[in-house]
Amino acid sequence: MSILVSRDTRLLVQGMTGAEGTFHTEQMLAYGTRVVAGVSPGKGGQQHLGVPVFDTCSAAVRETGADTACVFVPPAGAADAIMEAADAGVSLVVAITEGIPVADTIRARAFLERRGVRLVGPNCPGLISPEGRAKVGIIPGHISQPGPVGIVSRSGTLTYEIMQALGRAGHGQSTACGIGGDPVPGLSFADVLTLFAADDATRLVVLAGEIGGSDEEHAAALIGRGYPKPVVAFISGRSAPAGKRMGHAGAIISGTTGTPQSKVAALNAAGAFVAETVEEIVAAVQERLPASAPAAGG
Amino acid sequence: MKLLEYQAKAELSRAGIPVPEGRLARTADEARQAAAHLGPVAVKAQVPIGGRGKAGGIRLASTPEEAEAAARAILAMEVRGFPVPAVWCEARLDIAGELYCGITVDRDRRGLAVMLSLAGGVEIEEVAARTPERIARLWPDPFAGPLPFEIRRLALDACREETVPAGLRPIQLAQRLVPLIQRLHAVATELDATLCEVNPLVVTADGTLVAGDAKLEVDPSAEFRHPELVQLVAADGTGSVGGEDPLEATARERGLTYVHLGGTIGVIGNGAGLVMNTLDVVKQHGGEPANFLDIGGGARAEVVTRALEMVALDPAVRGIFVNIFGGITRGDEVARGVIAARKAAGIRVPLVVRMTGTREAEGRALLEAAGIVPTETAAEAARTIVALAQGGAGGGG
The missing domain is CATH 3.40.50.720 (NAD(P)-binding Rossmann-like Domain)
Known part of the structure; x- marks a missing residue:
């Protein structure tokens, strides 16, 4: 659902x-x-x-x-x-x-x-479940459409970007969930992945992370233990310098933790596909969901 | 917001944590007077950055004359890029050992962590990287704070396989740390500190604990609760100001979230994640971003104007890429801002606007009417602006 x-x-x-x-x-x-x-x-x-x-x-x-x-x-x-x-x-x-x-x-x-x-959240765009016409937060309704892709992201506007690009290629969402850009969030990537794993309407998950913290690495550990659905991941902030606070309080690279390299490596090793651009996300989803009609029983 | 050592020590002292007696000196003459009162002193540069000692920003002086000379030298220098507005002259301690004690936000544990090590002093970062087991950790309950038994356990953990200074038994040190760490945690909580660190936490020859240095960083989101501290830091004209990139300093004064990156393509967008991704897209298309500028959610026309003016202040900028995905931000507001700013700031470098989201049709119509062509995708916009910037700069940049 x-x-x-x-x-x-x-x-x-x-x-x-x-x-x-x-x-x-x-x-x-x-x-x-x-x-x-x-x-x-x-x-x-x-x-x-x-x-x-x-x-x-x-x-x-x-x-x-x-x-x-x-x-x-x-x-x-x-x-x-x-x-x-x-x-x-x-x-x-x-x-x-x-x-x-x-x-x-x-x-x-x-x-x-x-x-x-x-x-x-906090500091998040909230959630939207297009099939049930339920939107809690600020995600623009007009870019949503029902479908089998679960989206979880630390960034609001990047979530919209991904929803729109996928929507244009015919891939709608089961639920899109922005977990927020603060250093201490409520639900984590791993928490939301666990919910998507148990959701019949979700056939694939797009995970949009960014530099800072190690929640993406924890999500990778979860995926590596045997995740039942394909995961397409994306890490933004690859060109951000270390030690700078990039608007999101959470997006700071400090020391060796939170670097894009460490996140990409962990997700790759866990078996997720890591896209380099939004266009690559769409292509990867296309490949894994050839006939993306709204999920059966959704 | 970073407090200077003397400001942080004043906060610790107020909370009942022993600190060495000291005086602030803004001139060499004041340093001499301070030393005449205090005796042998350490003369310490007041700059908001670590590694002062190694950079020559801390000198020992046995006499008032030596203190005067030390202060004169330190006040004239830059410590790791920061000018020195004042020195803190501090009575010297009879040091038997140096501990490290710090409280910081632990993102993984979703709370504050208290860290304690017997290997305090200048090499603590080395210790953290190479022998992390020498740093004991405690994650206090966010409502109860660190309890005495937890602190004793933390201290005993930290003492394992270490030599406890001043001939103290581990449990004696532990008992002395209980009130100190509770007070330090109270300071961190009271001041919304994201970092509250004492390094070294000096154990004197008679077994007393004294804060040899202090670092306090206040959560920028909590500054509204601490107007007096904001004023103190601003009044000193140091705090987070000294050594700052001049463009970033201007942006901060203007209330903009701006990071100077040194390339030629100015980048403005709404939402940190989107802007970070825009930087990545510019790089993927062969450009070098000049800056990060996030106008945030709900940005109004006037904010967009100020953002464009800000980016145009950077003389290296050869083109500007505005990337707006309207969720909470409305396309027509952004368009009005871009048009007004181009006029107001007299922007002559090429400008590409990629806009979508709420009220995008209205926004695009406004832009087209003003002679600015909006692009459909970020990749297209990046390709366009990189090409225009190279053309406009005659291949420079």
Whole structure:
């Protein structure tokens, strides 16, 4: 079907009444996402975009049965918002907010882990599952189409690039998931690969990593232990100099860890195909999915 | 944001961690006065970079006159590319041994790591690379912080097969480290530090622990919580400023995420991953990127204008490649920005815009009306701009 979000997703949007929250809630609604509640402390009782607004997540969950939260709250209050949603009983929190202090993310992440709540992001574009018309976050709906490719990426705009290029070649997505560019993310590449492995609608996974950290290496280790589906990987930032923070706080090469060479080598050794360009990703997918119609039973 | 040694030591001292007595001197004369008060001193360059000692930025002085001479020499030098605005004159310690203690963000463990080694001092990086087993590690609970028993275990781990200085037994050292590491962790947490490091952590002849040096780096995303520190670092005119690439310094003042790379093709895009990939694509097509510039999500026309102006400041730039994939960013906003900026900044080098995403039709129409031809793919744009830049520069660059 898809991973993490589907047509059954009941979404609450935190920070929905703000400028970004409003724009993207409109986009999510237009795509077909079931946005059941907004949460903006102090604005409870209002309707915004035809959606009821609550002061607290617990009231929103109680009244609407929301099971997923999407966070547009500015950095200073974002970690609190993430933890509030988890405490209220949702099973997935998707944090779009960019620029959350890493110490806040560390605590929020630990808080969610203890409650068995999944976190995607922060500093991410969110998720989209085209078959179920479910979009949680900011991925442009018009570049999505249903299909058998699972996409997981650390970069938002690069995800769109890959979706569009694959879409033009006729390869749609089961789910595209941006895990975010921060040094401490919620779900990792390996976590999302594990979800894709168990998803019937996903026949192939595209993994778009970048320099910095060692999550790509950990994903390679998972693939090397025997992954049931083909993986096409891509590493951006090959021409980035060491020690520089390239916008993504996560994309810094320090010492010998996090270099593109180490990631490419690990993924190759694990049996993934590593593409050098977006065009090569498309060709590699083409080769592995000759007749890419929407997956059977998807 | 990096604090200078004396600023970091002030924070440690405030938290109850012993530091040597010291005074800041901005002139050789002030250094002489400091030494007259303190006795024999170490005169230390205040620059936001390690390896000062090896670069000649730390000198020992037994008399006020020697301190004056040392300060005069150090204040006139550049330490690994950084001018020296001040020296920290510090009372010398009776050193029995040097430990290393650092707290940093451990990406793999998704939390802070506390590291402790008995092999502290200038060779710690060597130790980390060659004999990592000599560095003991602890990953404290992010809510509870490091607990006393965890710190004792960390210390006993670090003491294994090592000689403990000042004749201390391992457990004695461990007990002395408990309050120190708890305080250091409190400083790191309180100040949103991504690095909080004491190297050397000096064990004096009488077995006391004293912070011989201190490094503090504050998470740039958390600067909004620490306006006083931002002010302190800015007021000193050093901090993260000294030794910075002048173009990068300008960009920072203008609030832009810019990295100078030294080639001839200016690169602007939205989203760090996309910009990094754009650099790769430019290289694949035979060009050398001049810079990385990420205008981020939700970028408005005015930000695009400032970005183009910024890239055009680099005299080496022979062509500019704007790569926008609109998700949160709208194509019409970008187009207006590009058009306005080309006018405002008087940009004469070739400009190629590759744009797609939300409201791309409107954006492209605006660009075409202004005489700028948008390309469909990044590869096509890269090919075009590399060719135009080579033509325009007469083969230079």
